[in-house]
Amino acid sequence: MAALDPSLIRDLPPFAGMATEELADLLQRARALRQPRGATVFEQDGEAHSFFVLLDGHIRVVRTTPEGQQVTVRYISEGEIFGIAAALGRTTYPATAIAAADCVILAWPTAQWAELSTRHPALGANTYKTVGGRLQDAHTRVVEMSTEQVEQRVAHALLRLVNQTGRRTEDGIEIDFPITRQDIAEMTGATLHTVSRLLSAWESRGLVSSGRRRVVVVDPHRLMLIAESRERE
Amino acid sequence: MAALDPSLIRDLPPFAGMATEELADLLQRARALRQPRGATVFEQDGEAHSFFVLLDGHIRVVRTTPEGQQVTVRYISEGEIFGIAAALGRTTYPATAIAAADCVILAWPTAQWAELSTRHPALGANTYKTVGGRLQDAHTRVVEMSTEQVEQRVAHALLRLVNQTGRRTEDGIEIDFPITRQDIAEMTGATLHTVSRLLSAWESRGLVSSGRRRVVVVDPHRLMLIAESRERE
DNA sequence: ACGCGAGTTTGCGCGACCGCAAACTCCCCC
DNA sequence: GGGGGAGTTTGCGGTCGCGCAAACTCGCGT
Structure with a gap:
């Protein structure tokens, strides 16, 4: 596979503060994939085999109730990391991710999260910052729904x-x-x-x-x- | 101040998998405090000076809208870590924490989070696992409110x-x-x-x-x- | 080019839940 | 022991937004 260029991801939030060699190290282990609109990137309750960064397109993250009701939990935009169940101690995805438009995605095996995040501390820090933001967003939604x-x-x-x-x-x-x-x-x-x-x-x-x-x-x-x-x- | 005994916290989730010496190291830097029912532990938008573990009692975490509407974001029970804005890249608390019953709390200065969580990796891992659970809880609440x-x-x-x-x-x-x-x-x-x-x-x-x-x-x-x-x- | 299905619009009736108001009761504190 | 206030109960009317139904329209695919 042709090596991906670090400049592709250098300016994305998950990789802020990382040296070019670090980016290259990350990219070397990444797999790039395309998903047409409507494709399922991962499925609720499925084994969390990978985590992802969205290079292009938009992704809708949906939670389905036992009764079949669907609720959109959030939209993922370009440059965001997602599917990070592993970083949060989960082994399955808590929701389904569907391409809302044609997408280009980088994927890493979940098994490498521990190694990658310790080897590249900035990645961990950026990710947890993102998670913090999402927790706040979710609470904001609860407040909106309530009031x-x-x-x-x-x-x-x-x-x-x-x-x-x-x-x-x-x-x-x-x-x-x-x-x-x-x-x-x-x-x-x-x-x-x-x-x-x-x-x-x-x-x-x-x-x-x-x-x-x-x-x-x-x-x-x-x-x-x-x-x-x-x-x- | 009399040294606190590691057995106090050994069995609490945030400290799972830690050696007695590690617990002692943590406790040495902790400050214990009591809060009577109704007392405010920290305030929404206030500077996140500390993070906490609840030893006894119950805490209500409340978000207040600009219009003055209150929404309870979650209840904290014995043994939970809370007020961890710093670990998530925030500098202020996103909500207010109020003692729902008389409480005994351990507090650490936010400034020590980075040092403590790298020196005691289990603390970081346990905390992020907790955060993951809370993110899921919040999404569950959104789904409930929607459906x-x-x-x-x-x-x-x-x-x-x-x-x-x-x-x-x-x-x-x-x-x-x-x-x-x-x-x-x-x-x-x-x-x-x-x-x-x-x-x-x-x-x-x-x-x-x-x-x-x-x-x-x-x-x-x-x-x-x-x-x-x-x-x- | 055309047909079909996905997406949208609109009407109507109804029920869940709020908003307001008033009365009540228990407990705490002086 | 007796206010007084915090917490609770209950009634009544109004309305927001759902549920159901039907018609419409656009655009994609063959």
Whole structure:
């Protein structure tokens, strides 16, 4: 296999503060893979054989209940590490990861985590920092679910997506991968019907512009007002 | 200050797999403190000066929204490590910790985390395992909030408390610290009115027995049936 | 080019749960 | 021992958002 170039990953958060030789050492043990939209990268309760870094594309992480209800736990963007069950003392993945767009991914065998993270302490530190951020994000979601109405939650979710993955267009900021009403519903604990109604209403007020698998936030400022406005007090 | 005995902490999860000399080294740098019920151990957004292990009592971790709404993020039980913002790359605490009962706590300066966790690798590993568990718990809560009705959520919350902190009594299993309807409401994203109604109904059906700041689960099995029964499908 | 399915829109009715309000009760403290 | 306040109970009305159903539309694949 052709060696991958350290410059590929040098600027990604998981590898911050690492020397070029360290990056080369890491890359040498990595396997690169492509996943088309809709492909499953790993499966809930499956053995955690690998951990990953997303080079390009977007990944949706989904938890499925015993009753078959799906809840989107988070979206992974370019440059993020994911599937790190092993670093947290798990042996199986707690959720399913699905490519929300065509993806390019680096994968390392879970078995090497211990060795790699001690040999490259920066990797461990960066990873745990990420985990800390995700724990906070999760708590933030719990707080939102507890205190906000559906309208605010959907507005917050869109703003988060736009911040994370927004791409400027002439109309406004577009979410950079195909996303359905159903997806948004699974992020916010609403139904796709309610999400559809909200988007329609916002569209007619000029806040967003959306279509089939496509959402553009036209007026982030006014959307922010909705997100922050009169929660239950 | 009298030296603390390693046997105090030997059997606690954060210190699993550590030699007696290591425990002594850790204890030497720890400060023991007592906090009466209601006392604040650390405050949201305050500088993360210390991390802690709870030796006795119970601690409620609360996140407050800008609007003043409170949401209980989790309860800490005996033997758990908490306030570990530093290990996750934070410099401030993301929530407030309040003693739910009189507590005995060990505290270490945050500044020593790096040194201690490298000198005692088991401490780091145990801690990150705990963090992994909490991340999963948080996601589980998100899923519950998304898919379950209030009745199921309250039932789940009680069962979790009972598992975590239950004390056998002749009537059933009692939650081992004073807990109000309001507290339960803040855990589940409900109002204290609704929680009160549910407890009253369950009491009349013989599932629980509760009073002022006191909840006893009489029939965990039937409560489980409620928790798992017909979620939105 | 066209058909089919995935994704979306919209209407209607209803029920769970909140919001407000008021009364009650127990326990703690002076 | 007797306030007084914290914690709890209960009623009532309103509404947000779900559940169900049906129609529509776009775009992908062959």
